[in-house]
Structures are given as C-alpha cells and as structure tokens.
Amino acid sequence: MSARTGLAGRPPIVHLPHALRPRAAAWLGCHGIPDRCLAIGAWRSPICARCVGLLAGYPAAIVALFLFGPPAFGRAAAGALLLVPAAIDGGRQMLSGYRSTTARRFVTGALAGFGQLELLGGLTAALLGALAAG
Ligand SMILES: [Zn+2]
Numbered sequence: 001m002s003a004r005t006g007l008a009g010r011p012p013i014v015h016l017p018h019a020l021r022p023r024a025a026a027w028l029g030c031h032g033i034p035d036r037c038l039a040i041g042a043w044r045s046p047i048c049a050r051c052v053g054l055l056a057g058y059p060a061a062i063v064a065l066f067l068f069g070p071p072a073f074g075r076a077a078a079g080a081l082l083l084v085p086a087a088i089d090g091g092r093q094m095l096s097g098y099r100s101t102t103a104r105r106f107v108t109g110a111l112a113g114f115g116q117l118e119l120l121g122g123l124t125a126a127l128l129g130a131l132a133a134g
Pocket of ligand 1 (some may be wrong): 029030031032047048049050051052
C-alpha cells in the first residue's frame with residue numbers, strides 16, 4: 001500500500017481524475033479519503049463521514065423550519081456557532097497530526113449541516129424582511 005492509498009487500498013478521490021470520482025463525492029467536493037468514510041462491513045460510503053453528517057443535518061433544519069418558522073437573528077447566530085466544531089475538528093486535522101474519529105466527524109458534520117441551513121434561513125428571512133419593509 002502506497003502512502004496515497006487509504007485503509008481499503010483505494011486512493012483518496014482527490015488523487016483520481018474527476019471523471020473517476022464517485023459522483024456524489026465529486027458533486028459535493030468531498031475528498032472521499034477512504035479511512036474517513038463511514039464503513040459498515042465491506043460497504044464504504046462514497047463521501048466522508050463529515051459530509052454524511054452534513055447531509056443528515058439538512059433535513060433536521062428543514063423540520064425545524066416547519067416547526068418553528070424562519071429563523072430569527074438568535075437562531076441564525078446559533079446556527080453560525082454550530083459550524084465551529086466542524087471547523088475546529090477539520091482544521092486541526094488539516095493543520096496538525098491530529099486524527100479525528102468517524103463518530104466525531106459525523107456529529108460535527110450534522111451540527112454544521114443544521115447550522116448552515118439555520119444561518120442561511122436567518123439571513124434569507126432578514127433580507128426578505130428588509131426588502132418587504134423598504
Ligand atoms: Zn466529505
């Protein structure tokens with residue numbers, strides 16, 4: 001196994017030509033490094049655990065939208081704060097020898113996915129409110 005291959009012997013998709021990357025990973029811009037992907041038995045997700053978490057956080061934010069309405073400033077600010085754990089976890093991995101875990105990647109990704117939509121929803125609601133008032 002070379003230094004460019006992961007635990008499954010498959011190179012990270014960032015080393016593959018764009019046309020050979022799994023479609024989901026290429027579309028999301030995910031690195032697809034195999035040892036950072038969810039694995040259940042022999043099956044391995046085509047995108048990393050953090051991206052799976054992001055995608056899991058989006059429907060939760062949509063449910064919150066229907067339950068609680070468009071996010072106001074407080075919820076949008078809280079959404080921005082939910083991005084911080086993923087930024088710290090991913091940033092530490094990128095900048096140091098720190099190795100996160102699959103569970104930590106998934107959880108920080110889910111928080112970030114929820115936070116992204118809360119932040120964008122809050123900004124959109126504020127913008128639409130300002131346009132309607134003006
Ligand atoms: Zn990813």
